[in-house]
Amino acid sequence: MSGAVPLDLAALESATERALRAAETTAELAEAETSALGKRSALAGAHRSLGALDEEDRRRVGRELHELRGRMEALAAELRRGLHERERAAALEADRLDLTEVVLGDLRSPIARGRTHPVTQTRDALEDVFVAMGFKVAEGPEAETDWYNFEALNMPPSHPARGMYDTFFLELGEPETIVLRTHTSPVQIRLMEAAVREGTLPIHAVAPGRCFRRDTADASHLPVFHQVEGLVVDRGITFGDLAGTIEAFTAAYFGPEVHSRLRPSYFPFTEPSAEYDITCTICLGAGCRTCSNTGWLELGGSGMVDPAVFLACGIDPEEWSGFAFGFGIDRCAQMRHQIPDMRALVENDLRFLRQF
Amino acid sequence: MRAPLSWLRDFAPIDGDVDALVASLDDLGLMVEGVERVGEGLGDVVVARVLEVGSIEGADRIRRVLVEAGGDPLEIVCGAFNFGAGDLVPLAPVGTVLPDGTEIGRRKMRGVTSNGMLCSGRELALSDDGEGLLVLTGVAGVEAGAPIVDALGIEPDVVFDITVEGNRPDAWCMAGVARDLAARLGLPFSLPEPKVRSAGPAVASLASAAVEAPDMCPRLTVRVIESVAVGASPALIARRLTMAGMRPINNVVDASNYVMLELGQPTHPYDLDRLGAPGLLVRRARPGEALTTLDGVERTLGYPGRGLGETGEDCIICDAAGVPVGIGGIFGGASSEISESTTRVLLEAAYFDPMVIARTSKSQRLRTEASARFERGCDPLGIDRATDRFCELLAQSSRDAVVAQGTLDVRGELPEPITITLRTEAVNGLLGTGLDTAQIAGLLGPIGFGCEASGDEALAVAVPSNRPDVRPAPHGIADLAEEVARIYGYSRIARSQPTWAEPGGLTERQRMRRRVREALVGLGATEVWTSSLVDEGDDATVGVVARPIGIANPMAQDQGWLRRTQMAGMLRALSRNRDRRQGAVRLFEVGVVFSEPTPGRSSGERSGPGGAQEAFLPTEGELASVLLAAEGDDARVAVAALEAVADELRLSGLKVRPPEGGEALPGLHPTRSARVLSGAVQVGTLGEIDPAVAEAFGLEGRLGWLELDLGLVVEGGVVPRREERTRPISRFPSSDIDLALAVDDAIPADEVGDVLRAAGGDLLESVTLFDVYRGPGVDPGRRSLAFRLRFCAPDRTLTDHEVGALRAVCLEAAERQVGAVLR
Structure with missing residues (x-):
């Protein structure tokens, strides 16, 4: 594995981005982050392979990889916000209660107060x-x-x-x-x-x-x-x-x-x-x-x-x-x-x- | 009293807008309840003579009447039956518009044409009588064909319906109303000065007068008029009596009534020749003495009643031989009534002790125009003017009448004339006015009080004999101040608001009562008001054995006793609501219940006349009762309700304990009820209504009940209160320990809780019972009580070791003190 294989950063970036964007829930996104940005990800692998490069390339590619990771993490954060908002909206919708339809008789006292004469x-x-x-x-x-x-x-x-x-x-x-x-x-x-x-x-x-x-x-x-x-x-x-x-x-x-x-x-x-x-x-x-x-x-x-x-x-x-x-x-x-x-x-x- | 304006004008030139007069009368305390305008719109009504009365085929409620009113005979259909051929009656010809707006048209009924209408007094707005026609036969000077206004001397008039207060007998006559009104309006006022020509023999030669009971009748006068022709009264007299609401009878009786209405002095005319012996004797009625009064009712006198002051001392008027001929000051007897054949009239005019008249009027349930005046107090010196006036009026209607000379006048002790020294400062001090002495004299003088200057800034006020309401000083100062204020005008007195240093406020009991209500309202309960007066069996139905206190004079049998409990009333209220599909409710009531006076202990109350006796008032307890009938309500909810009330009132240490010796509590479910104790004192009960009791009120299902004696709960230190000092809240976490303890059934759960609480000490924050279990795994006769103990220290987090030690201490205490066994 001696540096013969040149790193295709563009392909790595688009694959990572694809993986992140494929997530439809915050839970899926968390999984996608693990596999696309975690220790066992292609990105991490690319980092590890830097050692095989010469000094100059290592510095250049390392910087590019670092920037790429930064972009991917920002993307993940943005996707998470969006997904969270969507999920919260869905949860609130599921909890909807029409206050004009409350059947007071179903409620147990002492929610209903009595009266003095x-x-x-x-x-x-x-x-x-x-x-x-x-x-x-x-x-x-x-x-x-x-x-x-x-x-x-x-x-x-x-x-x-x-x-x-x-x-x-x-x-x-x-x-x-x-x-x-x-x-x-x-x-x-x-x-x-x-x-x-x-x-x-x-x-x-x-x-x-x-x-x-x-x-x-x-x-x-x-x-x-x-x-x-x-x-x-x-x-x-x-x-x-x-x-x-x-x-x-x-x-x-x-x-x-x-x-x-x-x-x-x-x-x-x-x-x-x-x-x-x-x-x-x-x-x-x-x-x-x-x-x-x-x-x-x-x-x-x-x-x-x-x-x-x-x-x-x-x-x-x-x-x-x-x-x-x-x-x-x-x-x-x-x-x-x-x-x-x-x-x-x-x-x-x-x-x-x-x-x- | 109905007072025609025209009659009032006999005494003072009263004029002006009717509304303004009403306002003045109201402001004088002569409250005008109604104003009636009479004699208007009668211009077309004429007097008609009835020629013939015949029936109409197929009709039994109307008749065909032929009348003549100065022209050709007219055929009229009439529904009245109080007249016959020859009578004079009012006729409203076709085209007349009656005072109520009805226009008379030509109508055909059952084939008979009616060319007008024969009228009743009410239809003409001349009297309240709508029963039959206003029959005019015998009224002096009335002839067929004459306009009725001319025949009866009718002028448009206004009649005020005035309520005269009980302390104003002087104002209960035309002259009295006119006197007040004249004073207010600044008009001259004068009483009639009757002129009597006495020509006959001396009255003493014709009749005698004697009084055996001068305390009851301090003054008796007798006059005699001979050669009297009894007949109809002159039109003016008849008309005024009618407007004032009295029915004209004959010239003698009418003259007596007229004088009473005019001057306020009742008199009574007797047929002298029908008295057993000529003359009058006034004495106490003997027990059981009977008399038939003018209304034909036999009345028995002289028996004491059961009421305070009902001594049975009645005053009767007898003829000279001692045979009763009237109840003094109240009602005349039938035997000596004036009739058409009467020629000699004996006129009685007397002054009676007001209390005597009030007593007899009450015991005989007989209230007459005369008794109402005498019991308020007539003018003992006004008698002479009244009898003169009677003689004058009778002489006018019976031209040949001869008034015997003199008056028999038997006098006992009449009320002493009163003179009051009235300091101007005292009047202003009481009223808050700034009147000067001359102004006060100017207000009192016109209503008959003699005012003389008495030193500086004071008046010597002579009280006229027609003002029995004005008492000697010091009371009389207030009485005179009222007269000053009345004539001056209550509304003219400047308003001020007094201030004082002491703060206002509620008592502890009142504050607590409000909080009880608050707590119960918070539980969803609605307050009811059930009657304090119940049926005799009501309390027994809900298990109260003691007989209730009875009411001597109940309005109805089912309101004849004082309640000892609110349970019956509240169950009935619930039942009624369930009938109306308002079933799932909680009700409460806070109110008084009654039981016997505590025996042997005088409450030290003052009683009867003079407040001399001691009295034993019933014991009054104030209960707060709660009926829990919402869905799922039962005895446990009653316990929760008690907790809520106790918490709101900061009551501590209340215990719920089963009834002693298994004895059932009144009205409550025998196995689902308990007493509420504070120490050894029972302050209430709770549980469920006994199903049998509920059934008696048509109720089904479990009904929770809580009853607290408010007096015991909030007063007298019976129930300790939770202290008001607060404990700081710990910032450190607490630890919970659950203990399931098998405890003998005989030991109340709260006692176990108390043992745990005491053992846990300051670090034990709370003890909560959260489960009760009976069954396999627990010995019979025991149950498992699961408590949650929460420990917390103010200054640290408790270690597991510490909590463990505390648990052991608590468990050990429970084992040792109440024989608990850890499960």
Whole structure:
């Protein structure tokens, strides 16, 4: 094998290139590289045969071989990139998933979240508004004594105003002394009694909770329903503060385009008393069927804490003043979500509950 | 109350746009529920005399009526039956357009031509009565052929339907509404000054008056009118009563009603000659005493009710001989009713204790125009004007009537006149206004409060006797402030927002409750709201043995008890959803359940009158209940749900343990249920619903159940919380060791896990149960529990040797402490 056979570099190059280009996958290319550029390749053999050449030829041919190897390696790299890209595209295509065709029912929970009840959502939202305004959230029992539900609220037995509250009485001992609370106002008394007992006046609190009245259920009334009560007892609290607080709450909960107005009314436990209306949430005040063309919807009752209530709780009405307000949580939910019939709230039909 | 504008104008020159008047009334607290325009479009309607009434062949709902209205007789087809030949009725001739827009045409029915329509009060928009024709027979001055507007003195009018608040008896009459409105509009206001010519004998010679119960009836007055001719009221009276919603009856009764509507004072006229003995006696009803009232119903009085304050003390009116003739302030008796033959009228006008009237009205379930006014408090000094007015009106309708001289007036203790010192600063301090003393006097004066300057910046305010809602100071200061605000206008008071230093916030319980809900929603559960009021058997159906607390006056039997558990309600909710093909769901509820007051322990609540007694309120527990009914849900999923809630609330150390002594937990599957314990305290239950219970609600398949007592879980330190301090995460790799341990069935798996955890010490990162096996290779009565123990050190990679040593320690502890055998 003495250098008699001259190296045909051009043939070597084209054979090598052919071998590399024949590869159709990155795996084939890796194999082709091994056989065309590896230790046992013709190219490597050509290198080895350089020793048989004379000094000058060896240097020249060696340089040419080196350049040829460089070209072949660059070619292999380029081919690899192309093949890799093609393979990745094929893999991604194979993994294709049309997201409009997902069958959610095939997926196991808890991928599907549940829902809280619309009344819970409304209560939480109201609580959050009041907490942000500086109110603490208080609670009281659902079964109450006559004292808390009526008498301390300036409604002694036989007071005609008791007629406004159709009351459920419990069969426990004395007749009609334990009732299911007809409103959240008894929490006012509990808050004031506790504050006097513990010396923690002033009070700035709201009290949401479940109430009961012996009313037949209809589209806008439920015998079991939810209210939220507000109570502020402090020094120098005025009727203007009440009106301002209600306006601030109204805007925060219903939105800045909804306003409030107060109208004189009567509740035994507040004086002066006021009913409060908000801008009709349907027509925003323009007048529609929901608001009987008045532009206003009745929301709740309010007023300055009556001196008789303060005295029943042992608070000096000369030193302290305060306001209270209350309204229906269910009614807020009904207004906000435009629920035509309130009874849907207790039917627990998932098709209804899942809309919230 | 229905208030015609024309009537209000008797007292003040009220004018202006109706919408503006409505706005003013609303702003005064006299809420206008509706506005009705009456007497418009009646120009063509005439009075017709019925000549003849005949049937139409083949028709039994309509009749052929021949009427005459100043011209030739007309044939009319009519569907009303409340009249006969000779009666005077309204006729809308062909071409008339009625107030509701109906145009009357000539029509032929069953072969009879109808040349117009005979009208009811409702069709003419004169009253609510649409039952029959508006029969005009006997109405003074009405003649056939006259336009009805002339005959009845009808002018176009507006009737406001006003809701008067319970504390405003003064405003529950025409004069009262007009007084408020005049004050707001700055108009002069005046009450009628009735003129009575008394010519007859002294009233004392004709009747007597006595009060045996002056606490119930602090004032009784009696007047007598002789030579009375009972007949129809004058058109104006009849028309105003009709517009106000009362049906005219006769001139005597109408005069009494008119006075009540006008001045707010109910009175009652008796036929003096039908009283057993001439005169009235007011006393307490004896137990069981009976009386037939004007509506023909026999009523028994004097029995105590079961309600608070229902003492059974009823006030009755008797004749001079003591025979009952009426329920005081509520309803008259039938025996002495005014009739056509009445010639001598005894008029009773009294002041009753409002509480007495409220009590009897409630116990008798009898609410009348009179009782509603008396229970709110009438004006004890307004009686004289009212009886004068009655006499004046009766003298107008019965020209020969003779009013006996004087009034029998029995007085007990009437409410004391009240004067309140009203500091200007107190008013402004309560309202947030900047009114001066003169402005306050200017607001209170026009509605009848006497205002005198009292030193600097204060008024001595005399409360008029028609304002029983205004109390002595200090309460009265708030009452007067309301009057000031009302007349000034609530909307004119500047709004302010109070501020304070204390932050708002939720309690721990409230925050935790929200997190429980969050955790359950994350499990795909939807919150329901089931009723607190249940059927007696509901709790028993789900295995709760104790009887629920009953409601004394339920609305329905199936809502007559307080729930002790949410299980029945939730199973029912599930069942209902499954009926509607919404079956694979998870439901939860957070709410109150009730049980007996804790025996022997007073909750220290104040009770009954005066809050004097102690009371025992029912024990209220707050439960979070979860019903797991999605596909594949079962008791294991309930355990997973407990884990999720405990994790969200950072609860630690909760144990799931089988029921004690194999006793079944209420409503739960006996062999697939457990208690949730924190130490020795049971804080909940979980498992599957007993298939038999499920079946009772029409449900099939496994249903997971989890119930937690929120009070125990989040309060009182019963359940320890995972500490909030964090541990740094190791940067070094961890090593896992799997141990398959055969352990006696009696030993809970988590106990084995605890033993391993304790033995592994700080280097043990986690212990996870990943397989349970029973069968060949494991002794009967045992099962193989496969745990994966993951070890990791904060500062180095553990060597195989170290891990091996830890494994040995853990295994040894398991063998020694729980008798585990390595498989």
